[in-house]
Structures are given as C-alpha cells and as structure tokens.
Amino acid sequence: MTAIHEAGHAVLCFLLQVRFSYVSIIADEDWLGVVIHPKGVYGKNFDPEIDLSPATKDKIERHAKVCFAGQIAERIFFGKLPKADQKRSSDDDHRAIDLASDVVGGGKVLQAYIDYLYASAEGSFRNPMHRYAIRVLADELLAQKKLGSKKAREIITKAFNNFIEKHQNHDETFLKKWKWLEFE
Numbered sequence: 001m002t003a004i005h006e007a008g009h010a011v012l013c014f015l016l017q018v019r020f021s022y023v024s025i026i027a028d029e030d031w032l033g034v035v036i037h038p039k040g041v042y043g044k045n046f047d048p049e050i051d052l053s054p055a056t057k058d059k060i061e062r063h064a065k066v067c068f069a070g071q072i073a074e075r076i077f078f079g080k081l082p083k084a085d086q087k088r089s090s091d092d093d094h095r096a097i098d099l100a101s102d103v104v105g106g107g108k109v110l111q112a113y114i115d116y117l118y119a120s121a122e123g124s125f126r127n128p129m130h131r132y133a134i135r136v137l138a139d140e141l142l143a144q145k146k147l148g149s150k151k152a153r154e155i156i157t158k159a160f161n162n163f164i165e166k167h168q169n170h171d172e173t174f175l176k177k178w179k180w181l182e183f184e
C-alpha cells in the first residue's frame, strides 16, 4: 500500500516535471517515505504575498497535485481512500491545502481550487500507461525499498516504453487489464 502511494507521488512528479531526490518506503526515513523535493516548492526568499508570478503559481499547482497523487493511487489500486484522506486531513492534504491557500487565500475559492487540483491529479491517472508505471515502480520499491530520482525516472520511462510496445503489438490480455479509467 505504501509502495503504491509513494509510486503515485513519484509518477506524477515525473509527468509534471517536479523535482524529487528519491522515493522510499522505509517508514522511519524522514516522514513515512514521502518523496522529497530537495529545494522545496519555493526559493529561499520566497514570499507568496509579493512573488506570485504566473511561473510560481504554476509551480505551486504542480506540487499541490503531486501531494494528492499518493492517495489517488491508493484509491485506484485498492478501491478506497485512507481514513485521513476521506476528510482531507492527512499530511499530504495539509501540505496541498497550504500550497493552494498561498495562491488563492481561503474560503469558497480555496475549496473550489483544491477540488480542481485534486480532480486534475486524478485525471493524470486515467491514462492506463501512467497507472501501469505506478504498478511497475511500486514493485521495484518493494524490492529495493528506496530508489534515487534517476533510477526512478529510468524505471518509469522503461514502463512507458514497455506499455507502448504492448500497445503496438496489440497485446489484448495486457491492454484489457490496463484500460482508460472513468471517475465518478
């Protein structure tokens, strides 16, 4: 379960070009094996009140989506959300909400914005190739416990290529298993 969760973060990082240094399922390493972004979202002297350029806003958005990716991956593969995420109260949720509030403040707009960020992250995993990469990366994580960013990227790229190959060869059994997803 942790492996799928962390792989979800990592695959969305890959897709949205968010930097991370490694992905790990070793529980006592940092905080529960979360994908670490070495430089954080903001630069050193960042102040959201004065520095909300379109580029910064875009960066914050991508990071917030990545925060949601772990629980979305869990829901896709295991059918339900972890308890804390049902109430948007997990660490990942808090982080995403903090980021989102730097962009839009609070209230109704914040709620709508968070819903948008969540739906957008979820949308990235409708694509079966992306989910397949989560599965492959999670299996590798279970074997290795920890993967550097470079290695993780290689695994994801290889999974994508493998998926494309199966698609080109019309591997029906494989393609039946990995279909486009619809979310209610």
Ligand SMILES: [Zn+2]
Binding pocket: 005, 009, 034, 067, 070, 071, 092
């Ligand atoms: Zn997480």
